[in-house]
Amino acid sequence: MSGKLTYKESGVDTREAAALVGDIGTHVRRTQQQRKLHGAFGLFAAAFDLSEYKQPVIVTGCDGVGTKLEVQLEHGEYSGAGKDLVAMSVNDIITTGGDPLMFLDYIGIAALDKPMITALIAGMCDYLESCGCILAGGETAEMPGIVPTDVIELAGFCIGCVEKPDLIDPTTIKQGDILIGYPSDGPHANGWSLIRRVLAENKNLFNKEEITALLAPTRLYHDVTADIKAAGITPKAYAHITGGGLPENLERLFQGLGADLEIPYWNNPPMRKLFDFIDADDKFHTFNMGIGWVAIVAPENVEKALLAGPGGHILGSVSPNEGVRVSEKSAS
Numbered sequence: 001m002s003g004k005l006t007y008k009e010s011g012v013d014t015r016e017a018a019a020l021v022g023d024i025g026t027h028v029r030r031t032q033q034q035r036k037l038h039g040a041f042g043l044f045a046a047a048f049d050l051s052e053y054k055q056p057v058i059v060t061g062c063d064g065v066g067t068k069l070e071v072q073l074e075h076g077e078y079s080g081a082g083k084d085l086v087a088m089s090v091n092d093i094i095t096t097g098g099d100p101l102m103f104l105d106y107i108g109i110a111a112l113d114k115p116m117i118t119a120l121i122a123g124m125c126d127y128l129e130s131c132g133c134i135l136a137g138g139e140t141a142e143m144p145g146i147v148p149t150d151v152i153e154l155a156g157f158c159i160g161c162v163e164k165p166d167l168i169d170p171t172t173i174k175q176g177d178i179l180i181g182y183p184s185d186g187p188h189a190n191g192w193s194l195i196r197r198v199l200a201e202n203k204n205l206f207n208k209e210e211i212t213a214l215l216a217p218t219r220l221y222h223d224v225t226a227d228i229k230a231a232g233i234t235p236k237a238y239a240h241i242t243g244g245g246l247p248e249n250l251e252r253l254f255q256g257l258g259a260d261l262e263i264p265y266w267n268n269p270p271m272r273k274l275f276d277f278i279d280a281d282d283k284f285h286t287f288n289m290g291i292g293w294v295a296i297v298a299p300e301n302v303e304k305a306l307l308a309g310p311g312g313h314i315l316g317s318v319s320p321n322e323g324v325r326v327s328e329k330s331a332s
Contacts, residue, residue: 055165
């Protein structure tokens with residue numbers, strides 16, 4: 001040895017990083033069963049052949065997991081964090097009527113933790129495999145001294161494509177159209193700064209099972225959109241219900257219109273316990289309230305749309321009054 005510093009001694013192990021790429025190869029290959037990358041550019045960049053599309057329109061999105069990640073790391077829910085990362089971007093892509101084609105991830109960490117990163121990638125690939133989206137690449141950055149040792153940074157990027165005539169057009173929404181909601185699997189990846197504060201101030205009120213239930217990964221809604229497409233329905237719009245809840249995510253779709261919605265009672269015991277500490281009105285503007293996805297369809301398409309994916313509910317109809325107002329049915 002020369003006695004001089006190595007990169008590894010400064011906190012970055014490039015050889016271990018290269019070995020990790022090989023370790024996760026099996027998971028990555030799972031995402032290339034329905035679609036394949038084009039050519040051999042995967043070493044530095046990825047390419048996808050769009051020639052099967054007649055009038056391709058590229059759609060893109062990026063997102064993260066937010067402060068939910070802190071609780072996931074605390075409880076070792078690494079695979080769930082990977083699923084959240086994928087769902088938050090893929091769900092946005094499919095609101096356009098598009099196909100999710102390629103996904104890339106960014107992981108920033110103080111020092112490589114192969115079991116953690118492998119679990120993250122496995123969770124991503126579980127979801128990507130199910131919706132036919134390729135894990136086309138990504139970046140794992142070791143940043144000692146920048147990223148704290150108990151923190152991990154996550155970001156996801158999705159590229160999709162839609163035929164131009166099939167691009168969903170929310171400007172076609174009109175009075176009398178019906179809003180159909182599809183259940184969430186929990187609070188998903190939004191509202192966690194509020195959840196974390198309640199948990200921190202009431203440490204003994206929530207057990208591990210309840211916290212694990214709250215951490216359920218964001219549901220992928222590709223089954224809903226696939227069923228609606230197979231039924232021959234052209235929806236007026238889709239909404240992925242994230243930060244801001246139903247009101248803010250739906251209001252962006254309306255131009256001079258609105259809706260009065262009555263949603264099913266959210267039978268989620270840990271969330272009901274949390275609501276004891278949360279402003280009664282603010283919860284509708286923070287959480288998805290048990291509805292993670294909304295399709296807006298013409299009245300004649302309602303029955304078919306209700307059969308798409310598990311558990312569709314009629315929430316209400318488009319009204320001439322601006323704004324979205326939400327009430328919840330009682331538990332009885």
